[in-house]
Amino acid sequence: MQEQERTGKSPRAQSRVGLRDIAEALGISQTAVSFAINDKPGVSDETKRNVKEMARKLGWTPTYAAQALGSSRTMTVGFAPSRSADDYQTESFMLHFMAGAQLALSRKGYGLLFSPCTSLDEEIQVYRDWARRKRVDAVVLVDLRSNDPRPRLLRELGMPAVLAGGPDPDDIVPSLSIDDSRTMESVLVHLSLLGHQRIAYLSGDSHLDYCMERTKAFESFTSTRGLGPLWVEFTDFDVNKAVAITQRLLVEEEPPTAFIFESETLAAASIRVITEVCVRQSELSGKDGGRRYPYNMPATVSFEDSFICRSLYPSVTAVHRDAGEYGTLVAKLLLKSLSGRPVSGNRKVLTPQLIIRESTRLAAAD
Incomplete structure (x- = not known):
């Protein structure tokens, strides 16, 4: 009571809004709320809309730890291009690309883990390490090469990926490319x-x-x-x-x-x-x-x-x-794949x- 008199709020009002609060407000199960928030199959589109609207009204925001624990995900996307250090100091395209990707990812609670590499061998080793430690949920590929070993490797590692560029001649990794x-x-x-x-x-x-x-x-x-x-x-x-x-x-x-x-x-x-x-x-x-x-x-x-x-x-x-819009579109394609929706093939976007x-x-x- 003293706490309520001092702050003007009840202990309940001061606590963080959780999925249980949304579930109680709508009269549905907490599991249904979790499925709706994470865009998982199992609930209707109407339920997803109602849950997200109630979440906004109650001021709910996702907690990184809860998301990761509840979904067995890291909520992180990896990006490990092999380029010289000078490229990031003198050319702006890649920096704007990353900013656009992060913008789309952050809206869904994801972060971008940037790990620049100096060679293709180092990049491949980074993917193996990420897969072993379950460090990221997926990766963004750039700079497709002839006889590129990365798409096949990522499939073997069970790591989802999208390619900025391409298309992948073996059609292993879906891609968005510029004409x-x-x-x-x-x-x-x-x-x-x-x-x-x-x-x-x-x-x-x-x-x-x-x-x-x-x-x-x-x-x-x-x-x-x-x-x-x-x-x-x-x-x-x-x-x-x-x-x-x-x-x-x-x-x-x-x-x-x-x-x-x-x-x-x-x-x-x-x-x-x-x-x-x-x-x-x-x-x-x-x-x-x-x-x-x-x-x-x-x-x-x-x-x-x-x-x-x-x-x-x-x-x-x-x-x-x-480049920012291109990064955003690539990230959205990856998020679509992570949500369980079918993603395949190559599309050309952003005619320059x-x-x-x-x-x-x-x-x-x-």
Whole structure:
């Protein structure tokens, strides 16, 4: 009584609202409430709606420990991409992707366990360790490779997964992918309409499926249109290698009039070299002779968009995709699988948009 007089609330009102309170308010069993809250089969859609509405009215919120104990789940999704540490410092796509995934997961009480790896072998070992310790309920895969061992391994470990990218050729892991072939076509249409015939594509890693899909689209389009000479060079996402390739191509007898870069960091590093060459050519051409910087620059396009592309001069034409939304959609697909609903196959989502900026508006083909 003294406690109630001091706080103005009854001991019951101060205690945390539980599933029992929801069950008593609706006149149903606590088990039915648990099934409804966790979107499990066994109760009707109407019951699920009523339970969730009552939970909101009573101010119920899930308790991590109770969820994990009651469902034998960790309420955690694993994410262990094998990439270099520099990728997370210089490229924004993956960070926005993770933020979007976490947004969707947190709404269902899940957390994202991020464990970056430096190699495929390390990534595989992380999955084995997670399965042995029952550390996560499922994983998100990225960067599908040719003859990728991860989908088959995860099936053997009994660990649900979804793939951002793909599709998985063995159809083991369902996936959501971005239409890269159509995107490459839109880039090349833009460049060819500007009169560019000699185009260089500085790709990423020849073992990654999306790099190879873009490469095939590049080769198919340019062959059909009769463009050339052409260059496809793999950089392994190494900016130093990209710079060296760019320098080599610029001194060709007929150098490229346009460059396509796999990422904004490759583009930024290479544009510095391109600028130096073009400024020097402007100085040598004399006050009135020839096209001067930046109008004598080859056109440049980045397959990733970020503030880097907007901030450079000339600003860089880039392929824009909403990485946060992509992460959210991938996480929702995984949550659907974890809820017991059937998930299969591959769907293409988020057709990217080509943002045209100065790097192709100012540059003209020879």
